[in-house]
Amino acid sequence: MTRAHPWSYHEAIRYLSARAGYDRGFVANPFGDEGAGLERTRHLLALVGNPHQQYPVVHIAGTKGKGSTAAFIATIAHAAGYRTGLYTSPHLHTFRERFQLDHQPLAPDVFATLLQELASANEHLAAAHPDLGEATAFELTTALAFLAFARADVDIAVIEVGLGGRLDATNVVLPTVAAITRIGFDHMHILGNTLDAIAREKAGIIKPGRPVVSAPQAPEAAAVIIATAAQQNALLWLGDRDWHVRGTPEAFTYVGPGGQLEGLRSGLLGQHQVENAGVAITIAHSLSQQGIDVPDTAIRHGVAAVRWPGRLEVVQERPTIVLDAAHNRESAQALATALCTHFQWTHLTAIIGLARDKDLLAFLTPLLPLCTRLIAVPTHSPRIRAPEEIVEVARQLRPHVDAMTAPSVAAALALAREQAGVDDLIVATGSLTVVAEAREALGLASADPDERALLG
Structure with a gap:
């Protein structure tokens, strides 16, 4: 055969x-x-x-x-x-x-x-x-x-x-x-x-x-x-x-x-x-x-x-947009440290999607103190966590954070860019699928829809 x-x-x-x-x-x-x-x-x-x-x-x-x-x-x-x-x-x-x-x-x-x-x-x-x-x-x-x-x-x-x-x-x-x-x-x-x-x-x-x-x-x-x-x-x-x-x-x-x-x-x-x-x-x-x-x-x-897309990748300035595939406690801490080291901002919006098998509390802990706004998103991955759960835990950790959901990474980016000033920072993170869909939404790459449908 x-x-x-x-x-x-x-x-x-x-x-x-x-x-x-x-x-x-x-x-x-x-x-x-x-x-x-x-x-x-x-x-x-x-x-x-x-x-x-x-x-x-x-x-x-x-x-x-x-x-x-x-x-x-x-x-x-x-x-x-x-x-x-x-x-x-x-x-x-x-x-x-x-x-x-x-x-x-x-x-x-x-x-x-x-x-x-x-x-x-x-x-x-x-x-x-x-x-x-x-x-x-x-x-x-x-x-x-x-x-x-x-x-x-x-x-x-x-x-x-x-x-x-x-x-x-x-x-x-x-x-x-x-x-x-x-x-x-x-x-x-x-x-x-x-x-x-x-x-x-x-x-x-x-x-x-x-x-x-x-x-x-x-x-x-x-x-x-x-x-x-x-x-x-x-x-x-x-x-x-x-x-x-x-x-x-x-x-x-x-x-x-x-x-x-x-x-x-x-x-x-x-x-x-x-x-x-x-x-x-x-x-x-x-x-x-x-x-x-x-x-x-x-x-x-x-x-x-060396180039390695999706790892503290700066894809736009004024406002600055950074894509990073952090997905666990250690990588979230490394991301938080890198953001404080390499960037300055007035307001930070984090677009986050995380797999269900990752420790959500541990991932959010180093990042939330930096955020003015959090937008939780789904992705094409069947293993991604419900955005509502991310918002719920974020509000428990930091009751006054402006946390919301969006129906897609593209929609979250559009909202974040619409509301951002030139000195603000937008970070998309939590998984490679978040990064991939962000890059695609920004016109930096394209996916094969048939391949993605087969792979789930």
């Missing part, structure tokens, strides 16, 4: 959609069948020639900043002259954004061709191993990334973990270097309720004898990473112990295994991005130590040139 005719892009998306859901979705819960997902992914990749073994891999886990860190190191590698693959999740406007070759999303026809090949392999997998069954949507897309990068002859691939690390489908790789960004509380119903429990899942990407770079961590998380690295005989470069950054995104200094770099500038706003850049720079030095030369000029250029 999968080889009857060449698939169109929408047929490929439809195939994925049929294998997706909340728990077995595009970033799947790997704990439901404890390890079977990794086995399925290995078998699936073996059927198409083990493409993940054909190039060096940087494998990145963490709670905060792993996508930004992946963007930093991919841009650095590209600046060093390497053909670079980047696999991240989720996406903003099109599913193909998850698979990038030298900063360009995978072409629709290439996506469809490769997924059709994997669908055929998936049929063979299910027939040969009925105990394992078919691969999930996320396992298939992970395999698609590896296959696309092999067919494109990349020099290096940067792979972001989907969820956790230890049992994530991406953890089939033997990385040239692994990295763990700052660990915090997210996906607690899956990964655990304590930092050390969450850290054990993230540290599951550390492989025997393979170097690992870590952001500075809370003591409980650092202890787990240090112990795991020692057990695996893996060289560990731990932030604030083995490497350091100081300064602001506009001008910072890095000190670490490759020496000292001064006068660095980040292409991404926010003090937390200085730390993410530090992780990426340490990764670059680790690659150089292993024969993949990344000169300081490429590091300097890559850190400054």
Whole structure:
């Protein structure tokens, strides 16, 4: 059936959609069948020639900043002259954004061709191993990334973990270097309720004898990473112990295994991005130590040139409009700090939509004191929380805040812009779907309605 005719892009998306859901979705819960997902992914990749073994891999886990860190190191590698693959999740406007070759999303026809090949392999997998069954949507897309990068002859691939690390489908790789960004509380119903429990899942990407770079961590998380690295005989470069950054995104200094770099500038706003850049720079030095030369000029250029839409993205001035995909307590605090650091305003309107599985109270706590007005919105995501619930909790936290709902992100933006003065600030946040719909409403991008309808 999968080889009857060449698939169109929408047929490929439809195939994925049929294998997706909340728990077995595009970033799947790997704990439901404890390890079977990794086995399925290995078998699936073996059927198409083990493409993940054909190039060096940087494998990145963490709670905060792993996508930004992946963007930093991919841009650095590209600046060093390497053909670079980047696999991240989720996406903003099109599913193909998850698979990038030298900063360009995978072409629709290439996506469809490769997924059709994997669908055929998936049929063979299910027939040969009925105990394992078919691969999930996320396992298939992970395999698609590896296959696309092999067919494109990349020099290096940067792979972001989907969820956790230890049992994530991406953890089939033997990385040239692994990295763990700052660990915090997210996906607690899956990964655990304590930092050390969450850290054990993230540290599951550390492989025997393979170097690992870590952001500075809370003591409980650092202890787990240090112990795991020692057990695996893996060289560990731990932030604030083995490497350091100081300064602001506009001008910072890095000190670490490759020496000292001064006068660095980040292409991404926010003090937390200085730390993410530090992780990426340490990764670059680790690659150089292993024969993949990344000169300081490429590091300097890559850190400054990186772009990662929807992360403290300024899309308009007078009034200023900022889009940020903060979605949990730590990222909301980072957003609040960045707003106070980088912007001044007379009135701040926050447009917020948050998924039901996120801690609404913890998310609102650092942001509400900054707000004159809050507009709660739905999005196209079936997992988004009812706007009325956001308004109710906001009023409990801050009874006098001007809190209301709007029927859509576009409507909220129109209202906020109509009422804003030139010195005011509008922030759209809470999820990537809020950011995506804001960018689309502002004419910065467009979505494929058929794709969005299939993906839900």
